[in-house]
Amino acid sequence: MTRRLVPVGLRAVALIFPALALACSGREEEPAPPAPAARAEAPVETKEYPLAGEVRGVDAEEAELRIRHEEIPGFMPAMTMPFQMPEGTDFSEFHLGDYVEGTLRVRSRGGVTEGYDLVGLEVVKPAIKPLVLEMTPEGPKLVEPSNRLRPGDQVPDFTMIQQDVTSRKLSELRGNVVVLTFIYTRCPLPEFCPMMDRKFNELSQSVAANPARAGKVRLVSLSFDPDHDTPEVLSKHAAIRGAKPPLWTYATASHDDLAAIAPALGLTFGPRKNEIVHNLCTAVIGPDGRLARLDVGTKANAWTASDMLRTISEALASGGD
Structure with missing residues (x-):
């Protein structure tokens, strides 16, 4: 039986467009867009495309x-991407594994895409949902399992290639508090990867103000664009951003390692021809390798250096116990 959802003009955050919130784009091969004045005078054109796929994540907290x-x-290849849902969406209507269909209405002006809406979404094939028993403040409850780590969980190990070409496993940083974020160097939007660079710069300076503490903290900016972000590229980018190893290091990882670590930390990303669509993710890992804090989506770029410094100090004080 088809479970029909009420069409609510599901306005998605347009990850695939550089003008909108969850996409970053490398544009070296793209033609120059029309002049703003000419584009502003052009009429808005709307095209509709059928969208069909499987629900792979439901995050009511991040909407x-x-x-x-x-x-x-004629529009985009197959990929996994998050859609920002409007306020008031009933997320209990969506379940992992549901097969959904809807219409993607794409708006453009003067040949430049301005955004899109996902409308008329229907669950045409409900998933058979495996449930697990979880203890909650209200007592035992059957819930859908989640792949995302929670504070106290062990963070999976992976190998990173650092900006100095050396290879290092995450587990080799045990004994330190590790603050890990994800970026790619070609990201042009100031409120995304460049903002994370600025935040890590400020955080590194705050940590470095106490040399004893700095010796027990490692900041890692991990690129999910290994094909472009080679150690040479990362080294130049690090110099521009003010990263000084060993406190703050840029690195990257193989596609296989990224695929293994990303779901556990709530990171979603996918390459297109000239861009990588992604969300934001910042994790704090305690000296014992267990997750101390995880900020995903809008929370990942909302933290301040003083706020993160408190988390680091608490993790150091606990020693991972």
Whole structure:
């Protein structure tokens, strides 16, 4: 039986467009867009594309629905991407594994995409949902399992290639508090990867003010663009951003390692021809390798250096116990 959801003009955050909130784009091969004045005078054009895919993540706290959608001929390849849902969305209507169909209405002006809405979304094939028993403040409750780590969980090990070309496993940083964020160097939007660079710069200066503490803290900016972000590229980028190893290091990881660590930390990303669509993620890992804090989505770029410094100090004081 089809479970129909009320169409609510599901306005998605346009990850695939550089003008909107959850996408970052490398544009070296793209033609120059029309002049702003000419574009402003052009009429808005709307095209509709059928969208179909499987629900891969439901995050009511971040108001996101992640869909692994099929190829949309003439518009975008198959990929998994999060859609920001409007206030008031009933997330209990969505379940992992549900197969959904809807219409993607894409708006453009003067040949430049301005945004899109996901409308008429229907669950056409409900998933058979495996449930696990979880203890809650209200007592035992059957809930859908989640792949995302929680504070206290062991963070999976992976290998990173650092800006100095050396290889290092995350586990080799045990004994330190590790603050890990994800970026890629070609990201042009100031409120995304460049903002994380600025935040890590400020945080590194705050940590370095106490040499004893600095010796027990490692900041890692991990690129999810290993094909472009080679150690040479990362080294130059680090110099520009003011990163000084060993306190703050840029690194990257293989596609396989990224695929293993990303779901555990709530990171979603996917390459297109000239861009990488992604969300934001910052994790604090205690000296014992267990997760101390995880900020994903809007929270990942909302923290301040003083706020993060308190988390670091608490993790150091606990020693991971």
